[in-house]
Amino acid sequence: LLLQADTRSFVVDRDHDRFLLDGVPFRYVSGSLHYFRVPRVLWADRLYKMRLSGLNAIQFYVPWNYHEPEPGVYNFNGSRDLIAFLNEAAKANMFVILRPGPYICAEWDMGGLPAWLLRKPKIHLRTSDPDFLAAVDAWFQVLLPKIHPWLYHNGGNIISIQVENEYGSYKACDVIYLRHLAGLFRALLGDQILLFTTDGPEGLKCGSLKGLYTTVDFGPADNMTKIFALLRKYEPHGPLVNSEYYTGWLDYWGQNHSTRGIPAVTRGLEKMLKLGASVNMYMFHGGTNFGYWNGADEKGRFLPITTSYDYDAPISEAGDPTPKFFALRNSISKFQEIPLGPLPPPSPKMMLGPLTLNLDGDLLAFLDFLCPHGPIRSILPMTFEAVKQDHGFMLYRTYLTQTIFEPTLFWVPNNGVHDRAYVMVDGVFQGVLERNMKHKLFLTGKLGAKLDMLLENMGRLSFGSNSSDFKGLLEPPILGQTILTQWLMFPLQIDKLVKWWFPLQLLQRAKSQSPSGPTFYSTTFPILGSVGDTFLYLPGWTKGQVWINGFNLGRYWTKRGPQQTLYVPRPLLFPRGALNKITLLELEKVPPQPQIHFLDKPILNSTLGGTYLSSLSADTEGAYEPMKLSGH
Numbered sequence: 001l002l003l004q005a006d007t008r009s010f011v012v013d014r015d016h017d018r019f020l021l022d023g024v025p026f027r028y029v030s031g032s033l034h035y036f037r038v039p040r041v042l043w044a045d046r047l048y049k050m051r052l053s054g055l056n057a058i059q060f061y062v063p064w065n066y067h068e069p070e071p072g073v074y075n076f077n078g079s080r081d082l083i084a085f086l087n088e089a090a091k092a093n094m095f096v097i098l099r100p101g102p103y104i105c106a107e108w109d110m111g112g113l114p115a116w117l118l119r120k121p122k123i124h125l126r127t128s129d130p131d132f133l134a135a136v137d138a139w140f141q142v143l144l145p146k147i148h149p150w151l152y153h154n155g156g157n158i159i160s161i162q163v164e165n166e167y168g169s170y171k172a173c174d175v176i177y178l179r180h181l182a183g184l185f186r187a188l189l190g191d192q193i194l195l196f197t198t199d200g201p202e203g204l205k206c207g208s209l210k211g212l213y214t215t216v217d218f219g220p221a222d223n224m225t226k227i228f229a230l231l232r233k234y235e236p237h238g239p240l241v242n243s244e245y246y247t248g249w250l251d252y253w254g255q256n257h258s259t260r261g262i263p264a265v266t267r268g269l270e271k272m273l274k275l276g277a278s279v280n281m282y283m284f285h286g287g288t289n290f291g292y293w294n295g296a297d298e299k300g301r302f303l304p305i306t307t308s309y310d311y312d313a314p315i316s317e318a319g320d321p322t323p324k325f326f327a328l329r330n331s332i333s334k335f336q337e338i339p340l341g342p343l344p345p346p347s348p349k350m351m352l353g354p355l356t357l358n359l360d361g362d363l364l365a366f367l368d369f370l371c372p373h374g375p376i377r378s379i380l381p382m383t384f385e386a387v388k389q390d391h392g393f394m395l396y397r398t399y400l401t402q403t404i405f406e407p408t409l410f411w412v413p414n415n416g417v418h419d420r421a422y423v424m425v426d427g428v429f430q431g432v433l434e435r436n437m438k439h440k441l442f443l444t445g446k447l448g449a450k451l452d453m454l455l456e457n458m459g460r461l462s463f464g465s466n467s468s469d470f471k472g473l474l475e476p477p478i479l480g481q482t483i484l485t486q487w488l489m490f491p492l493q494i495d496k497l498v499k500w501w502f503p504l505q506l507l508q509r510a511k512s513q514s515p516s517g518p519t520f521y522s523t524t525f526p527i528l529g530s531v532g533d534t535f536l537y538l539p540g541w542t543k544g545q546v547w548i549n550g551f552n553l554g555r556y557w558t559k560r561g562p563q564q565t566l567y568v569p570r571p572l573l574f575p576r577g578a579l580n581k582i583t584l585l586e587l588e589k590v591p592p593q594p595q596i597h598f599l600d601k602p603i604l605n606s607t608l609g610g611t612y613l614s615s616l617s618a619d620t621e622g623a624y625e626p627m628k629l630s631g632h
């Protein structure tokens with residue numbers, strides 16, 4: 001790897017509007033692939049297929065919050081082993097265009113920023129706020145030295161590095177911050193590496209900076225001529241670069257599945273390649289938002305992103321080449337050589353079931369195990385961030401101080417439920433409050449009755465806002481005329497409990513009373529012979545979280561769609577008759593037959609005719625506007 005390090009160079013040739021690699025004209029045709037959305041054992045498979053499509057580079061982000069779970073605690077192990085991923089890319093003969101942030105968007109929780117930054121509630125993210133800069137500096141002093149040996153001129157495969165991400169779309173527009181980052185990257189990576197920025201056309205003004213090469217992003221439906229002409233105002237000479245050419249698009253819960261037609265995608269690519277531009281296709285393989293990692297957008301209302309990040313990309317979520325893959329390979333072959341070699345066949349798929357799940361008990365019955373250190377007490381409710389609960393769920397509990405005979409209005413002012421609250425009185429499920437969507441319930445209860453609110457963090461905003469997205473109860477709830485106080489807050493460690501193998505029923509203190517509301521279900525099942533990729537289908541279930549063999553597969557929301565199945569990568573499953581365990585936390589309502597299926601095909605496009613929003617309950621108050629697909 002370290003041979004002839006001093007002859008290696010990757011530079012902008014401003015005289016001829018191109019890149020030079022080792023002095024030879026070069027352009028990249030690249031694709032995005034996020035190591036954090038693909039199980040590690042499948043990285044090589046995805047990279048190999050991308051190489052065989054004719055790409056000569058991959059582009060990827062580094063999510064800070066994935067690697068620094070607590071301030072000063074770093075994790076580069078297993079699926080977080082960034083260096084192993086760079087190595088796999090090198091083995092696949094791919095150059096790397098690295099995007100370390102610190103902000104990445106990527107439809108990833110909080111755009112990749114760690115939630116613990118919000119433990120200082122006044123912090124102004126992505127600005128020269130000293131608290132933010134101190135955290136960024138500390139992180140990059142860990143990350144960038146790891147990257148340094150992998151720079152192209154040092155013998156590695158990283159040819160260029162992006163600073164920040166679409167910063168021009170961020171309202172703060174703080175040039176001091178951008179300059180600080182540029183200085184930090186230079187100090188830690190040296191002068192030779194090509195540093196660049198990426199912005200949508202409207203963001204070029206605030207997002208570009210002298211000393212950083214300006215690139216742009218746009219999709220097949222946009223006017224390439226017009227946008228490249230605009231780019232020339234910022235970068236009069238040098239190669240044209242589209243850093244995010246959209247092959248597809250993301251999905252939001254409750255909205256239609258996004259697709260992008262093949263002819264427009266290939267036509268747009270060929271137009272750019274004809275001009276000699278370098279292009280990165282976003283995404284080439286989307287992958288999955290496992291666990292709690294999905295982000296959210298704010299477009300008139302809060303819009304969380306689905307668990308699937310299939311993206312209608314050329315390589316499907318399960319790693320299979322789609323017709324878009326072959327069409328793009330054909331387009332690329334008109335401009336550069338496609339490597340020889342057989343494309344692997346689609347991965348083996350598996351069908352199983354239906355399986356009937358067993359009731360383990362309602363969530364409240366396991367509180368001692370879910371929150372072993374006991375609750376935090378406070379007069380007014382505190383946010384997730386204030387009690388250091390970064391992801392998942394927290395239970396808020398108080399007791400009624402008077403008997404409420406008549407159904408009485410229960411609500412949280414200022415849209416203060418972030419993001420969903422499952423409400424129980426004396427263990428009996430009463431309904432859901434939801435940010436921007438549902439603001440009222442009517443409750444009754446006796447003096448001393450236990451009022452529980454299970455708050456769900458649906459993923460922090462990853463784009464479209466410059467305000468911090470705190471989670472939990474942001475305001476004290478009101479019942480009738482009374483502001484409720486004296487709260488107990490239980491940060492829940494659900495993932496730890498689910499990893500225990502023995503049946504949860506055995507842990508129950510009291511038998512479950514409510515057939516609805518947050519409830520655990522599970523079962524074990526053998527797979528005879530070898531395992532294949534499969535898609536977990538949960539017909540009739542409402543909404544919740546699901547684990548396979550202790551691995552948090554992500555959220556399901558059958559009732560809202562469009563995603564109806566969850567991708568289960570085969571490495572998660574045990575073969576040859578060993579027992580596999582599936583656990584569901586269903587938050588609302590189970591079907592009469594609590595069954596699940598494993599299918600051999602995904603269903604990602606089943607929204608109830610796009611009419612879900614208008615069919616929501618009558619007291620929906622949030623004003624939401626028609627969605628515009630802008631920004632990324």
Ligand SMILES: *[C@@H]1O[C@H](CO)[C@@H](O)[C@H](O)[C@H]1NC(C)=O
Nearest residue numbers: 069073074075076077078080
């Ligand atoms: C990472 O792996 C090393 C060596 O296997 C281990 O000592 C360390 O505890 C692991 N760190 C984390 C955060 O898992």
Ligand SMILES: *[C@@H]1O[C@H](CO)[C@@H](O)[C@H](O)[C@H]1NC(C)=O
Nearest residue numbers: 124125171172173466467468
């Ligand atoms: C958002 O950005 C604007 C413009 O810089 C600033 O005035 C405002 O305080 C910011 N809001 C937050 C919550 O950071």
Ligand SMILES: *[C@@H]1O[C@H](CO)[C@@H](O)[C@H](O)[C@H]1NC(C)=O
Nearest residue numbers: 222223224225226227229230
């Ligand atoms: C694209 O933009 C160019 C330059 O502004 C303009 O001349 C052309 O008509 C536009 N094309 C389309 C299809 O709108």
Ligand SMILES: *[C@@H]1O[C@H](CO)[C@@H](O)[C@H](O)[C@H]1NC(C)=O
Nearest residue numbers: 257602603604605606607609
């Ligand atoms: C959903 O996708 C499948 C597979 O691509 C397709 O056959 C079906 O027509 C789609 N359904 C809708 C409602 O778009």
Ligand SMILES: *[C@@H]1O[C@H](CO)[C@@H](O)[C@H](O)[C@H]1NC(C)=O
Nearest residue numbers: 255256257607608609610611
């Ligand atoms: C969603 O899809 C349905 C069925 O194809 C269609 O009727 C509806 O207009 C779509 N909604 C949006 C917002 O595109």
